[in-house]
Amino acid sequence: MKTVLIGVGQAGGKLTRALVDFDERMEFGAILGAVGVNSAKADLSDLPFETVLVGQDRVKGHGVGGDNELGAAVMDADRREVLSALDGSVTAEADAVFVVAGLGGGTGSGGAPVLVRELKRIYDVPVYALGVLPGRNEGAMYQVNAGRSLKTVAREADSLLLVDNDAFRSSGESVEQGFDAINDAIAQRVGLLFASGEAVGGVAESVVDSSEVINTLRSGGIAALGYAAAESAEDAEGNINTVMSTTRRALLTGTSLPEASKSDAALLVVAGEPDKIPRKGVERARRWVEEETGSQQVRGGDFPLQSGRIASLILLGGVERSDRLEAFMQRARDAAKEADGTEEREDPTDMWSTDQLDDLI
Numbered sequence: 001m002k003t004v005l006i007g008v009g010q011a012g013g014k015l016t017r018a019l020v021d022f023d024e025r026m027e028f029g030a031i032l033g034a035v036g037v038n039s040a041k042a043d044l045s046d047l048p049f050e051t052v053l054v055g056q057d058r059v060k061g062h063g064v065g066g067d068n069e070l071g072a073a074v075m076d077a078d079r080r081e082v083l084s085a086l087d088g089s090v091t092a093e094a095d096a097v098f099v100v101a102g103l104g105g106g107t108g109s110g111g112a113p114v115l116v117r118e119l120k121r122i123y124d125v126p127v128y129a130l131g132v133l134p135g136r137n138e139g140a141m142y143q144v145n146a147g148r149s150l151k152t153v154a155r156e157a158d159s160l161l162l163v164d165n166d167a168f169r170s171s172g173e174s175v176e177q178g179f180d181a182i183n184d185a186i187a188q189r190v191g192l193l194f195a196s197g198e199a200v201g202g203v204a205e206s207v208v209d210s211s212e213v214i215n216t217l218r219s220g221g222i223a224a225l226g227y228a229a230a231e232s233a234e235d236a237e238g239n240i241n242t243v244m245s246t247t248r249r250a251l252l253t254g255t256s257l258p259e260a261s262k263s264d265a266a267l268l269v270v271a272g273e274p275d276k277i278p279r280k281g282v283e284r285a286r287r288w289v290e291e292e293t294g295s296q297q298v299r300g301g302d303f304p305l306q307s308g309r310i311a312s313l314i315l316l317g318g319v320e321r322s323d324r325l326e327a328f329m330q331r332a333r334d335a336a337k338e339a340d341g342t343e344e345r346e347d348p349t350d351m352w353s354t355d356q357l358d359d360l361i
Contacts, residue, residue: 071110147332
């Protein structure tokens with residue numbers, strides 16, 4: 001899947017850099033170009049691709065201080081400069097554009113939905129968002145920012161691939177201590193998704209291509225990505241149980257949005273050496289995913305990759321029913337209520353329409 005990335009804000013820029021590094025290291029060639037966008041000049045200095053500083057006339061390169069309404073305003077004011085930086089990147093070869101952002105900060109959470117809306121107005125390829133939720137201990141402002149941004153991006157983007165920071169945090173480790181490790185883990189999973197169908201390591205028996213990813217995300221809303229890997233046996237027959245076990249772990253304990261297992265659509269990608277991927281195992285795992293997710297739209301296929309391991313990658317489309325997501329939105333509503341001093345209503349509205357978390361645009 002050929003993609004163009006736009007990293008917005010500090011977290012979005014760092015994750016975009018991790019994605020580019022992984023794609024280059026693996027020699028996938030799935031990322032056609034990348035741009036970093038921020039209102040803080042210092043956060044752009046170490047990004048190894050083109051960058052755009054927004055909001056210079058208002059914040060003088062010092063950032064928006066966590067104010068995502070200001071983040072949205074400066075992105076809207078300077079959107080033409082950002083679009084100019086994309087010239088030559090979104091070519092006929094591009095299958096999609098991904099806007100990458102941490103949803104808790106100011107520039108990322110405010111600027112991402114503005115940029116997604118503008119990109120959809122201009123380009124006819126799908127425009128997706130890759131959004132990172134703040135951890136539980138990152139403070140009330142970040143929870144409110146993320147709740148508002150998530151609600152707005154989910155409406156504007158063709159799909160929002162969501163990552164919960166807490167899903168990747170090691171026991172006893174703070175989010176701050178683990179940012180680089182978290183970014184590397186996310187980059188590995190999302191990078192493999194981008195590379196699916198590029199046939200970088202051989203000829204797949206049942207190829208996965210970009211259309212499978214796009215069709216899985218077609219229903220819009222929230223998406224999640226699961227991953228697990230294990231040592232490969234010497235032959236395909238010996239990997240039948242391996243494929244089943246990695247698929248189970250990918251869905252039940254390895255998703256970017258924990259406890260998100262019910263979905264509208266799903267895609268199972270089994271990566272490994274072509275002659276060691278068991279067709280029987282892939283089909284059995286695909287049927288299990290169908291039963292577990294409750295979806296009748298479960299696609300499956302191979303990703304040839306020269307490796308001594310077997311990996312299962314599961315893309316879930318339409319996971320709005322996730323208990324984890326509802327718990328986060330409630331946390332954001334509680335933080336918003338505390339900030340404005342109002343009492344919670346007896347019958348809170350649905351998480352996508354609650355007026356306790358206003359849209360950003």
